[in-house]
Amino acid sequence: MSVKTGYKVTALLGAALLLTACASKEERAGVTQQSSGDGWSAGMPVVKVGLIGPMTGPFAVAGISMENSVKVEIDRLNAAGGLGGAKLELVVRDSGLDPAKAVQAANEFSGDASVGLVVGPALTAFYNAAKGGFESSKKINCQPMVATGSFADLKYGFRAQDPTSLDVAKMIDHLKNQGVTSIGVVYEGDDAGKNTADEVKAKAEAAGLAWKGFEATRPDDQSHRPYIDKLKDAGAIWISNSSSGAKTMAAANEAGYKGLILGGSGVRNISFVEAAGDAADGTLFTATYYPYPSRDGRDAWKPGYRQHIEEIEKRFGKNTGPKTGAESPKAAEIAADCVFAYTQAAEQAESLDPDAVAAALEKIDIPDTETPSGNSIKIDEHEFFGLDDIHVYQWKKDDKGWHTVEVKD
Numbered sequence: 001m002s003v004k005t006g007y008k009v010t011a012l013l014g015a016a017l018l019l020t021a022c023a024s025k026e027e028r029a030g031v032t033q034q035s036s037g038d039g040w041s042a043g044m045p046v047v048k049v050g051l052i053g054p055m056t057g058p059f060a061v062a063g064i065s066m067e068n069s070v071k072v073e074i075d076r077l078n079a080a081g082g083l084g085g086a087k088l089e090l091v092v093r094d095s096g097l098d099p100a101k102a103v104q105a106a107n108e109f110s111g112d113a114s115v116g117l118v119v120g121p122a123l124t125a126f127y128n129a130a131k132g133g134f135e136s137s138k139k140i141n142c143q144p145m146v147a148t149g150s151f152a153d154l155k156y157g158f159r160a161q162d163p164t165s166l167d168v169a170k171m172i173d174h175l176k177n178q179g180v181t182s183i184g185v186v187y188e189g190d191d192a193g194k195n196t197a198d199e200v201k202a203k204a205e206a207a208g209l210a211w212k213g214f215e216a217t218r219p220d221d222q223s224h225r226p227y228i229d230k231l232k233d234a235g236a237i238w239i240s241n242s243s244s245g246a247k248t249m250a251a252a253n254e255a256g257y258k259g260l261i262l263g264g265s266g267v268r269n270i271s272f273v274e275a276a277g278d279a280a281d282g283t284l285f286t287a288t289y290y291p292y293p294s295r296d297g298r299d300a301w302k303p304g305y306r307q308h309i310e311e312i313e314k315r316f317g318k319n320t321g322p323k324t325g326a327e328s329p330k331a332a333e334i335a336a337d338c339v340f341a342y343t344q345a346a347e348q349a350e351s352l353d354p355d356a357v358a359a360a361l362e363k364i365d366i367p368d369t370e371t372p373s374g375n376s377i378k379i380d381e382h383e384f385f386g387l388d389d390i391h392v393y394q395w396k397k398d399d400k401g402w403h404t405v406e407v408k409d
Contacts, residue, residue: 040350042084047352048091049074049339050109052102052120052130053145055094061271061319062122062145065332067092068316070119072308073336073372083116083343084352091115099126106130110137116352117142117342119335124148124192131157138354140361142338147264148195151382156358160334160341160384167264167286168199168238170390172207174284175236177409180260182210184231186224186248187240189216196264200238209235217244224251235259239283241266246275253279260284270319270326273395273402277324281397284407288389289374292329293404305374308333326402336372337384 051070053063067090074088082088093105102121109115110133121130122145134141134156143151144160151159175183183204187193197214205211212234215227224247231237237252239245241264249272252261260282266272267285270293276283291301298306312318312331319328345360346352361379368376368389375389392407 040084042082042086042346042352044086044114044352046089046114047083047086048089048112048115049342050105050112050115050118050120051090051092051335052095052105052109052118052126053092053122054097055092057097059097059122062332063094065330066119066122066144066335068312068330069308069332069336069372070339072311072315072331073339076311077339077343083346084350088339088343095121095123095126097123099129102126103129103133107133110134110139116140116346116357117339119144119338122146140342140354140357142342144332144334144338148192154382156354158338158341158361158379158382158384160337162265162286162288162385162390163383164196164199164264166385166387166390168196168203169387170286170392171238171262171284172200172203172209174392174407174409175260175262176207176209180209180235182212182234183236183238184212184234185214185238186217186227186231187214187238188242188244189218192242193217193240196238217247219244221247223254224248225255228252228255228257232257237261239263239267243271243275246272246280249276249279249283262286267395268328268393268404270321270324270328270402273324273326274321278397280395283395285393285395286390287393288334288385289368289391290393290404291374291406293327293402294406295403302369302374304368304370304372305333308336308372321402324402333373334375334384337375337377340372341366341377341384 053066054060055063070090074090078087095102109118118139118141121127124146127143127146138156140156142158142160147161147164151157185197185200187196201211212231215230228251236259239248245263249261262284265287268287268290273280309329312329316330319330345357345364349356349360366377368374371377375385377384393404394407396403396405
């Protein structure tokens with residue numbers, strides 16, 4: 001496996017996820033596995049995994065996808081014997097996009113000794129409000145939907161998402177190789193938008209691309225055409241990972257914009273295609289491994305990813321856009337990675353002690369063929385993924401419908 005490039009992280013928000021590795025626990029490379037019969041014991045009958053996410057409201061699809069993937073991974077692990085003789089049990093709390101609820105749930109799990117791992121709370125602002133409590137209570141936590149800020153100074157917090165800094169670095173490198181000479185950003189004027197614009201500006205200028213500016217959108221915008229008009233001379237425009245990015249796609253199509261429309265991992269969500277329609281055709285996005293909507297046969301998929309996705313489809317089905325027919329799994333595979341990596345570290349440490357598990361996580365090295373997400377996990381500065389795990393994809397529409405292709409230089 002290639003060595004990952006380390007980056008300090010200041011980034012975005014993101015989305016999307018998936019699960020299950022097909023090899024047995026004893027086959028996981030780089031981790032010494034022992035069952036309870038081999039001698040170590042969790043010391044309790046049940047180890048809880050706490051999940052905090054938006055199970056209701058406009059982001060419920062993300063929370064439910066995380067819950068689906070974590071359920072599938074927990075069931076797989078329990079069928080294989082559990083963790084140190086204990087069964088894993090999922091406990092879910094709905095943040096409802098309310099930061100107070102998210103912090104309340106984080107405090108509840110922090111004070112519960114039976115909770116070994118907390119996944120969430122989703123969204124950067126919510127995690128920033130909760131992470132101090134996790135650190136003081138020594139609660140191992142893993143974050144698949146936190147894209148901004150650095151995890152390097154945390155002891156018990158780990159990120160299982162591609163941060164904006166890596167997404168931007170990958171895309172800027174691709175643009176430079178394609179001869180693109182300038183770029184601008186159209187994004188909400190909040191912290192996520194400002195941080196994304198700062199990342200794009202810094203990395204673009206370092207690569208020799210001209211910076212065309214940041215156009216901050218408003219929630220009450222009926223159209224993003226004025227923003228596109230201001231950036232019409234840019235060779236590329238980076239759009240928001242939220243639903244407003246679809247407005248930018250549509251405005252670019254209306255204006256006859258000739259440059260590239262691109263964004264981070266959130267753009268892989270079929271809601272963009274649903275909202276933008278044909279205007280989404282050709283849009284580029286960066287993401288961790290995501291072959292699902294491609295035309296490649298499933299035999300080409302990495303085995304852990306394939307097993308996870310097919311179990312998700314069997315149990316929960318898939319999302320299908322009513323207008324476009326675009327499809328996506330009802331999964332959040334990187335949330336499943338959190339559970340997988342935690343149990344691997346606990347098995348290696350032969351302990352649930354948070355200091356021992358955190359130390360084991362920092363040394364873990366899992367091949368991409370075995371993880372639920374299809375990404376390797378080799379943690380650097382408490383980041384699960386590195387630059388080698390980021391890919392550039394493009395949305396395409398043809399007579400057979402919507403799909404993605406991986407774009408390689």
